[in-house]
Amino acid sequence: MAGGPLDYGHRWPMRLWLAAVGVFLYGPLLSLMAFSFNNSRRTIVWRGFTLDWYRKLFADADLLTAFGNSLTIAALSTLVSLGLGTATALLLWRFRFEGQTAIAGLVALPIVVPEICLGVAFLVFFSAVLPWPTGLAWPFNLGAIIIAHISFSFSFVALVVRARLAGFDHSLADAARDLGASDGTILRDILLPHLSPALIAGGLLAFTLSLDDFVITFFTSGPDTITFPVKVYAMVRFSVTPEVNAASTLLILLTAGLAALALRLQGGDIGREAL
Amino acid sequence: MAAPPIICFDNVSKFHGPVRAVDGVSLDIREGEFFALLGPSGCGKTSLLRLVAGLEMPSAGRVLIDGVDVAGVPANRRPVNMVFQGLALFPHMTVAENIGYGLKVAGVAPAETADRVADALALVKLVGLGQRRPDQLSGGQRQRVALARALIKRPRVLLLDEPLSALDAKLREAMRAELAQLQADVGITFLMVTHDQDEALAMADRCAVLNHGRVEQVAAPAALYEMPASRFVADFIGGVNVFEGRLLVALPGPASIAATDLDVPLRLDITAPPPGTPFWVALRPERIALYRRGPGDAAAPVADTDHNHAAGIVRHIAYRGSASLYHVALGNGRIVQVLRPNGLPGAPADFVMAEPVWLTWAATAPTLLFA
Numbered sequence: 001m002a003g004g005p006l007d008y009g010h011r012w013p014m015r016l017w018l019a020a021v022g023v024f025l026y027g028p029l030l031s032l033m034a035f036s037f038n039n040s041r042r043t044i045v046w047r048g049f050t051l052d053w054y055r056k057l058f059a060d061a062d063l064l065t066a067f068g069n070s071l072t073i074a075a076l077s078t079l080v081s082l083g084l085g086t087a088t089a090l091l092l093w094r095f096r097f098e099g100q101t102a103i104a105g106l107v108a109l110p111i112v113v114p115e116i117c118l119g120v121a122f123l124v125f126f127s128a129v130l131p132w133p134t135g136l137a138w139p140f141n142l143g144a145i146i147i148a149h150i151s152f153s154f155s156f157v158a159l160v161v162r163a164r165l166a167g168f169d170h171s172l173a174d175a176a177r178d179l180g181a182s183d184g185t186i187l188r189d190i191l192l193p194h195l196s197p198a199l200i201a202g203g204l205l206a207f208t209l210s211l212d213d214f215v216i217t218f219f220t221s222g223p224d225t226i227t228f229p230v231k232v233y234a235m236v237r238f239s240v241t242p243e244v245n246a247a248s249t250l251l252i253l254l255t256a257g258l259a260a261l262a263l264r265l266q267g268g269d270i271g272r273e274a275l
Numbered sequence: 276m277a278a279p280p281i282i283c284f285d286n287v288s289k290f291h292g293p294v295r296a297v298d299g300v301s302l303d304i305r306e307g308e309f310f311a312l313l314g315p316s317g318c319g320k321t322s323l324l325r326l327v328a329g330l331e332m333p334s335a336g337r338v339l340i341d342g343v344d345v346a347g348v349p350a351n352r353r354p355v356n357m358v359f360q361g362l363a364l365f366p367h368m369t370v371a372e373n374i375g376y377g378l379k380v381a382g383v384a385p386a387e388t389a390d391r392v393a394d395a396l397a398l399v400k401l402v403g404l405g406q407r408r409p410d411q412l413s414g415g416q417r418q419r420v421a422l423a424r425a426l427i428k429r430p431r432v433l434l435l436d437e438p439l440s441a442l443d444a445k446l447r448e449a450m451r452a453e454l455a456q457l458q459a460d461v462g463i464t465f466l467m468v469t470h471d472q473d474e475a476l477a478m479a480d481r482c483a484v485l486n487h488g489r490v491e492q493v494a495a496p497a498a499l500y501e502m503p504a505s506r507f508v509a510d511f512i513g514g515v516n517v518f519e520g521r522l523l524v525a526l527p528g529p530a531s532i533a534a535t536d537l538d539v540p541l542r543l544d545i546t547a548p549p550p551g552t553p554f555w556v557a558l559r560p561e562r563i564a565l566y567r568r569g570p571g572d573a574a575a576p577v578a579d580t581d582h583n584h585a586a587g588i589v590r591h592i593a594y595r596g597s598a599s600l601y602h603v604a605l606g607n608g609r610i611v612q613v614l615r616p617n618g619l620p621g622a623p624a625d626f627v628m629a630e631p632v633w634l635t636w637a638a639t640a641p642t643l644l645f646a
Contacts, residue, residue: 169361169363171359171360171361171363172363172365174328174330174350174357174359174363175357175359175363175365175424176365176376176380177330177349177350177351178328178329178330178350178351178355178356178357178425179351179356179376179377179380179424179425179428180351180352180377180380180381180428181351181376181380182351185380189365189376189380190365193367194367
């Protein structure tokens with residue numbers, strides 16, 4: 001009974017496999033979300049629906065501060081990463097120069113280096129080489145974490161933008177120049193509209209990467225610069241409480257929402273909507 | 276002829292590494308003419324166009340527009356505009372935005388831009404399509420948008436890089452006439468690059484045939500075809516039979532020439548070349564007639580004296596509708612191409628494969644080539 005690729009979904013081994021994927025991939029997430037509504041201090045037995053843990057969560061000043069820190073760090077590092085990553089991609093695309101391959105490799109390095117190594121590296125750097133002053137006013141106290149986040153997320157932005165640039169038709173730039181446009185005008189009128197899907201995707205990528213980064217942040221954060229994932233980790237160290245479940249649920253929903261937004265924007269013709 | 280050239284290539288060369296894309300080209304384009312740069316791919320014709328546009332700079336020599344050396348003038352400050360090979364319409368802009376882009380960049384007021392865009396849309400017969408996107412247009416419509424966009428700044432010269440290559444054969448034919456008409460209407464000098472000899476001959480006032488970065492010949496279309504300057508031009512413009520020649524007798528009057536590959540001496544009604552000069556004899560396929568009866572035959576159709584004759588056998592027939600191209604093998608095996616119209620009233624029955632035939636051509640038919 002030969003059939004198209006979709007027909008395989010009707011065969012029982014394939015169905016079993018799909019079921020296993022569903023259970024092990026989404027089961028934990030769903031149960032975590034479910035227990036965040038459980039009316040019990042213990043997380044094992046279901047005792048009815050409640051929003052108490054969310055109320056507690058929003059009354060927890062430390063947690064809210066951590067959440068605010070995370071959003072601030074994510075927003076600032078995304079902005080800088082977008083600028084830096086796009087500029088890097090344009091530089092590597094537009095010019096031919098000595099050591100270009102080496103620089104292209106260096107830009108991609110943060111993507112392949114294990115996060116724990118980057119984390120330790122930043123720990124050493126910000127304690128021994130360039131100690132970040134403590135007691136600074138918000139948001140400057142977050143500077144070290146923001147720099148660390150930029151250093152890895154700009155690589156992703158550069159990667160996405162470079163991929164999009166590879167498909168750029170040079171004759172469009174020639175045509176604009178022929179019609180009187182200067183380099184800056186070509187960048188604004190022709191190149192950036194072409195890049196807009198990559199800029200949106202890269203920006204959302206950088207934002208979510210920063211928002212849920214734990215390892216690197218853990219090594220660079222000080223006592224007054226706790227982020228949301230680090231705070232959740234601290235809570236879990238004592239016990240997995242329903243508050244943790246509630247906090248995690250919020251984080252999951254936020255990241256999933258952003259990812260969905262990125263997919264949707266990439267699906268449509270963004271260059272068109274953007275103008 | 277007194278009009279000064281609007282574009283002058285003065286011994287221009289362009290090197291891409293070791294490749295000489297353009298090799299010492301000197302060429303004048305006159306104001307108001309439709310000029311075609313014709314040649315096979317890689318002959319340097321597109322490089323010449325981009326040198327005028329300012330998208331490339333010459334390695335040596337000068338490019339003059341209106342008598343002014345434009346070295347150092349960037350593309351966005353030159354009084355020329357271009358229609359690109361792939362059209363290069365901006366995909367994220369509407370048709371009207373595409374056409375008005377040159378004016379917008381120049382800082383023309385939006386109201387005036389709108390008026391001129393409307394005029395341009397009317398000029399290229401796209402009224403009512405201003406709010407469409409390029410991908411919502413047909414190939415022919417996109418072509419017109421590219422033309423309108425390049426014409427809206429009223430350039431001194433419109434550069435066209437293979438302007439019709441994106442269209443299908445039928446549309447290309449129609450656009451040829453339209454493009455020539457457009458040029459007459461706007462009165463702007465057109466400089467077109469094409470590899471399609473039919474296109475160049477049909478549209479241009481004058482053509483330059485290019486090969487390996489050099490100019491082979493500059494002439495009006497008919498002169499290119501009738502009086503090619505070299506074997507390359509003769510072969511590139513239409514079909515041709517070329518025989519290597521050797522002078523036998525140079526009488527006052529018709530010259531007698533021996534051609535390798537040709538059994539019989541040729542009688543040519545031309546001034547004989549000086550002895551020792553290498554030369555070739557070019558004979559267009561449509562200048563040769565096919566007959567069943569040869570010279571000496573009492574009922575031979577043409578007089579013997581001012582015509583050349585050769586016997587052969589039909590080896591291949593390519594039917595082309597209005598005409599058929601016959602490949603006729605001479606006694607020594609050399610294939611000669613003969614183009615014979617089909618369906619002429621009163622013409623003898625068509626020739627068939629392997630039929631013995633006589634080839635006949637007038638003493639005035641061939642052209643001598645010295646390169």
